[in-house]
Amino acid sequence: MSDITLHLGQTLWFEGDPMVLGPQSAIHNTRGAIAVQDGTVLARGSADDVRRAYPRADVEDHDDALILPGFIDAHVHYPQTAMIASWGKRLIDWLNAYTFPEEMRFGDAEYAQDIAGRYLDIALANGTTTMCSYCTIHPESVDAYFTAAAARGMRILGGKTCMDRNAPDGLLDSAQSAYDDSKALLEAWHGQGRASYVITPRFSPTSTPEQLSALGALWADHPDCLMQTHLSEQIDEITWVRGLYPQARDYLDTYEAHGLLGANGLYGHAIHLEPRERDRLREVGAALIHCPTSNTFIGSGLFDMAGLVGEGQRVGLATDTGGGSSFSMLRTMAAAYEVSQLRGVALHPSALLWLATEGSARSLGLADRVGTLAPGAEADFITLDLGSTPAIAQRSTRAADIWEAVFPTIMMGDDRAVSGVWVMGERLG
Ligand code: GUN
Ligand code: ZN
Numbered sequence: 001m002s003d004i005t006l007h008l009g010q011t012l013w014f015e016g017d018p019m020v021l022g023p024q025s026a027i028h029n030t031r032g033a034i035a036v037q038d039g040t041v042l043a044r045g046s047a048d049d050v051r052r053a054y055p056r057a058d059v060e061d062h063d064d065a066l067i068l069p070g071f072i073d074a075h076v077h078y079p080q081t082a083m084i085a086s087w088g089k090r091l092i093d094w095l096n097a098y099t100f101p102e103e104m105r106f107g108d109a110e111y112a113q114d115i116a117g118r119y120l121d122i123a124l125a126n127g128t129t130t131m132c133s134y135c136t137i138h139p140e141s142v143d144a145y146f147t148a149a150a151a152r153g154m155r156i157l158g159g160k161t162c163m164d165r166n167a168p169d170g171l172l173d174s175a176q177s178a179y180d181d182s183k184a185l186l187e188a189w190h191g192q193g194r195a196s197y198v199i200t201p202r203f204s205p206t207s208t209p210e211q212l213s214a215l216g217a218l219w220a221d222h223p224d225c226l227m228q229t230h231l232s233e234q235i236d237e238i239t240w241v242r243g244l245y246p247q248a249r250d251y252l253d254t255y256e257a258h259g260l261l262g263a264n265g266l267y268g269h270a271i272h273l274e275p276r277e278r279d280r281l282r283e284v285g286a287a288l289i290h291c292p293t294s295n296t297f298i299g300s301g302l303f304d305m306a307g308l309v310g311e312g313q314r315v316g317l318a319t320d321t322g323g324g325s326s327f328s329m330l331r332t333m334a335a336a337y338e339v340s341q342l343r344g345v346a347l348h349p350s351a352l353l354w355l356a357t358e359g360s361a362r363s364l365g366l367a368d369r370v371g372t373l374a375p376g377a378e379a380d381f382i383t384l385d386l387g388s389t390p391a392i393a394q395r396s397t398r399a400a401d402i403w404e405a406v407f408p409t410i411m412m413g414d415d416r417a418v419s420g421v422w423v424m425g426e427r428l429g
Contacts, residue, residue: 002057004037005425008047009062009383012402013373014358018350019309026350028402034067036379039424044373065383065419066406068353070129071329072360072371073319075228075268075289078119078133078145078158079103079112080322090299091234094323095167103161104170106136112144119321120148124429126328127418129380130361130370132228132266132318133158134200137173142185146195153423155370155378157226159200160185164211175210179218186222194378196226198266203230204241204254216259226264226364229255232277233269234300252277261286266363268320269294270308271301282313287363290355291320292335298323305336306345316363317355329356330413337411349403352410379425384409388417 011032016025033050035042035057043050051059079102086098106112123131135141135158142160149156162178163171173181182199190197199222201207201215219227232238232251245254252273255261263285270281270288281288290303309315318324319332326332333352340347361371369378384406387393392408399405409417421429 002054004035004042004054004057006033006035006050006054006057006059007062007067007381008033008059009065009067010402011044011067011373012353013044014350014354017359018348018354019359023348023350023403030064032067034373034379034381036425039379039426041373041375041377041379043375062383062420065385067373068382068384069357069371069373069377070380070382070421070423071127071356072316072364072366073123073128073131073329074266074287074316074360074363075291075318076131076133076321077323078116078321079106079136079141081115081119081122084322084327085325086322091237091323092240094298099322100168100171103136104168106141107138107170109140109144112138112141113148116141116144116148120152120154122327124152124421124423125415125418126330127382127384127415127421128327128329129382129421129423130155130364130366131157132198132226132364134161134202134228135159136161137163137171139181139185142189146189146192149195150193152428153194153426155194155366155380157196157198157364159198159228161200161202162211162215163202163206164208166206175208175214178211179214182215182218186218186225190222190225199225199227201227201229201260203237204251205237205244209245209258212255212258212260219262220259223262223264226266227260227262228266228268229260231255231267231270232272233295234298235272238272250274250277252280256280264365266316268318269300269303271295271303278308278311278313282311285314287314287316289316289318289363290336291318291324292339293326293332294320294324295339296335297325302339302343304343305340305347306343314363315355316360318360328414330410330417332356334411349407349410353406379422381422382418383420384413384417385419386417388413388419392417
């Protein structure tokens with residue numbers, strides 16, 4: 001047995017951002033291959049070339065399945081796994097009626113462990129190999145999440161959600177305890193194996209200015225860490241923020257004034273942005289995270305993908321489970337397509353696949369490691385069956401090119417399309 005394994009199938013990779021350069025930045029091989037050694041991608045190319053380069057390697061032939069990097073979900077709430085698809089509320093009522101009661105349960109370490117494992121297994125079955133999650137205010141929820149990911153060998157990001165007002169008592173910390181707990185968790189987990197700690201103020205309505213400042217100070221001390229929060233998701237929320245922060249120029253300013261705006265900042269939703277907010281986000285090089293199934297499910301609005309990318313914003317894609325109505329990045333790509341259509345722009349399949357892989361990895365500052373199958377990347381990859389159901393198969397057999405072949409799976413596919421999942425070169429699903 002060799003220590004090198006070749007995976008043969010259709011391959012697709014990008015030589016640049018197709019949202020900027022167009023679909024021609026994608027390289028498709030109907031008979032391609034990647035070579036994997038010690039959990040890392042060693043080479044990629046046509047199957048013939050890679051076989052010639054490594055004649056003694058083990059070979060796994062996936063026929064005409066499409067080999068892609070594992071999907072990268074740039075914004076999720078794993079503690080909302082068990083209450084996904086809760087009916088009938090908009091953001092603030094949805095948080096109070098469904099989300100906060102569920103998140104209260106995560107002070108129980110055993111419950112947190114149960115849900116963390118359940119969430120990761122569902123995500124992996126859907127082809128998502130890296131995610132950036134909010135945990136709850138309970139340190140136990142963070143330990144459960146990183147421990148479960150480590151057991152599966154996954155590259156993973158997340159942090160303790162901080163809130164010191166406008167939530168039930170059992171979910172409140174304080175400026176000081178948010179700082180202390182976050183710092184202790186960061187020191188325990190950041191850079192441990194494949195884990196990255198993310199400083200996580202939930203959003204301005206559930207933090208006092210003092211708590212935002214404390215977390216801004218923590219970020220200033222750990223500038224290599226990412227910081228994640230929510231921004232301008234619903235009109236009612238924005239009105240509420242205006243009342244809570246009368247001095248702020250706009251919603252983004254509530255973060256900016258407290259040291260929470262920067263290139264390593266991830267701003268979830270970012271739908272109803274003012275011109276000044278767009279300018280500042282672009283100037284600092286922040287990442288905007290598009291959560292399309294959530295934005296339609298909770299009734300938040302239509303993210304301006306074409307306009308934001310066109311003006312040079314960095315954008316990632318995410319399920320936002322469980323405000324989002326799916327664990328699947330395929331379903332999320334479909335929703336991104338539909339939302340963009342409602343704004344008059346048809347996103348090309350190459351743009352959708354980019355967003356779900358390398359684009360989201362870029363938004364997380366990890367594009368040299370995951371979301372790509374470039375040599376040197378970590379070997380987290382999936383195979384997609386492009387005819388996983390009779391309905392998809394009958395459509396894709398008519399395809400004239402890879403884009404027509406893959407688009408039915410993007411629009412109609414689910415976990416049945418994900419025929420294999422590898423993490424660090426090891427098959428997990
Ligand atoms: N804004 C603040 N918290 C949340 C959350 O848990 N989900 C969504 N979609 N928006 C939020
Ligand atoms: Zn969210």
